Amino acid sequence: xxxxxxxxxxxxxxxxxxxxxxxxxxxxxCDRGAMLLSRQKVDYLLQVGGAVLPHVEEFKCxxxxxxxxxxxxNSGLSHQNIYIFTGYQIEPFNNPADFFMDITxxxxxxxxxxxxxxxxxxxxxxxxxxxxxxxxxxxxxxxVDQSIAGGAGGQDKVADYVTSFFYQxxxxxxxxxxxxxxxxxxSYAQLALNIFFAILVGLIYxxxxxxxxEAIQNRTGAFFFLIINMVFGNLSxxxxxxxxxxxxxHENSSGYYRTSVYFLSKIFADLxxxxxxxxxxxxxxxxxxxxxxxxxxxxxxxxxxxxLVSLAxxxxxxxxSASVSSFAMANILIALPFVFMMVFGGFLVNLNxxxxxxxWLKWISIFKYGLDATFINEMAGQLFExxxxxxxxEAFLDIQGIDYSRWGFWQNQVALLGxxxxxxxxxxxxxxxxxxxx
Numbered sequence: 001x002x003x004x005x006x007x008x009x010x011x012x013x014x015x016x017x018x019x020x021x022x023x024x025x026x027x028x029x030c031d032r033g034a035m036l037l038s039r040q041k042v043d044y045l046l047q048v049g050g051a052v053l054p055h056v057e058e059f060k061c062x063x064x065x066x067x068x069x070x071x072x073x074n075s076g077l078s079h080q081n082i083y084i085f086t087g088y089q090i091e092p093f094n095n096p097a098d099f100f101m102d103i104t105x106x107x108x109x110x111x112x113x114x115x116x117x118x119x120x121x122x123x124x125x126x127x128x129x130x131x132x133x134x135x136x137x138x139x140x141x142x143x144v145d146q147s148i149a150g151g152a153g154g155q156d157k158v159a160d161y162v163t164s165f166f167y168q169x170x171x172x173x174x175x176x177x178x179x180x181x182x183x184x185x186x187s188y189a190q191l192a193l194n195i196f197f198a199i200l201v202g203l204i205y206x207x208x209x210x211x212x213x214e215a216i217q218n219r220t221g222a223f224f225f226l227i228i229n230m231v232f233g234n235l236s237x238x239x240x241x242x243x244x245x246x247x248x249x250h251e252n253s254s255g256y257y258r259t260s261v262y263f264l265s266k267i268f269a270d271l272x273x274x275x276x277x278x279x280x281x282x283x284x285x286x287x288x289x290x291x292x293x294x295x296x297x298x299x300x301x302x303x304x305x306x307x308l309v310s311l312a313x314x315x316x317x318x319x320x321s322a323s324v325s326s327f328a329m330a331n332i333l334i335a336l337p338f339v340f341m342m343v344f345g346g347f348l349v350n351l352n353x354x355x356x357x358x359x360w361l362k363w364i365s366i367f368k369y370g371l372d373a374t375f376i377n378e379m380a381g382q383l384f385e386x387x388x389x390x391x392x393x394e395a396f397l398d399i400q401g402i403d404y405s406r407w408g409f410w411q412n413q414v415a416l417l418g419x420x421x422x423x424x425x426x427x428x429x430x431x432x433x434x435x436x437x438x
């Protein structure tokens with residue numbers, strides 16, 4: 001065939017009882033009319049007479065009982081005549097392309113009786129329709145049709161996954177790790193940023209003395225600066241779910257993995273290596289450069305506090321990232337609570353002398369729990385010098401109204417962990433609520 005004919009594609013609707021002629025000359029720009037038809041339709045055209053056969057340029061048999069009839073460009077046959085010959089009556093002024101789509105979708109009804117005798121002459125097609133593979137394919141297509149027809153309500157149904165939870169976790173976590181290894185700039189930048197700030201803080205507050213009043217002033221300023229760095233350093237976490245929102249919707253709605261698998265993979269393969277490990281490096285550098293308590297247990301408590309503060313900030317960032325789909329809205333929603341938490345943290349204002357209807361906000365402040373924990377860890381048991389007088393660190397804690405008992409210290413860790421878990425749980429709920437059937 002010449003190139004003009006090769007540009008015409010041929011297709012036959014599989015599984016349809018009628019033997020259809022699909023005319024691919026849907027627009028006037030095609031200069032060849034191409035049709036697929038069965039032997040029965042050839043007989044039908046023979047009965048029609050000289051309307052079509054004189055214009056036949058080539059007749060080829062593709063498979064048994066399935067032949068190709070190519071008409072010449074000057075046949076003079078309109079699309080309406082072609083569709084009439086195939087047993088489908090096209091209405092006047094109907095777009096042939098739209099009518100062709102109606103035929104393939106089964107909306108147009110044939111005016112000719114379907115022939116089952118022709119189908120029986122094609123043993124390959126008959127055997128396929130009777131096979132288990134055909135039945136399984138039809139069932140899968142029915143399941144997809146029902147899911148699409150269900151719309152947004154389809155997401156309330158319990159999805160059946162071929163693979164297990166742990167297999168999905170292994171694959172998705174492996175993919176996340178591979179993406180990190182292929183693009184290590186983010187991990188390296190996070191680690192380098194923490195090392196830089198640790199050295200900067202260590203140089204600013206290098207080997208703080210125990211002489212009052214600068215000892216208290218420097219320590220409170222250093223702790224406040226550290227908490228700010230831990231909280232606001234996680235603003236980049238709001239991009240996590242927003243960047244991958246389209247991918248998550250596509251893969252989750254297609255049944256690739258569960259929502260819980262995707263969420264946990266971000267925690268194990270992204271949160272721990274990119275957020276927790278750099279914090280320990282940061283704490284190890286800054287803690288000993290500032291000259292805080294030399295006890296190793298005090299350092300571990302300090303590192304634990306910094307890690308929980310960072311996790312609480314990440315949890316809130318995850319919640320915002322899973323709730324919105326734009327960076328502009330995410331930046332507004334994440335900055336507002338961070339600023340309020342900073343105000344009610346206890347450094348900028350004395351929390352014991354606030355209005356009663358505002359004082360409750362301190363209980364949801366990450367800054368408050370982080371500052372209280374670091375104050376207790378450093379001040380309790382510490383002795384400061386004021387001239388010739390030795391002042392215990394507990395005096396400062398009493399003035400601030402901070403409980404420095406053993407439970408007083410650990411209740412701050414529990415509160416930070418609780419904020420983290422609540423934010424993470426709400427983030428997972430928001431991921432579940434995303435409409436994946438738009």
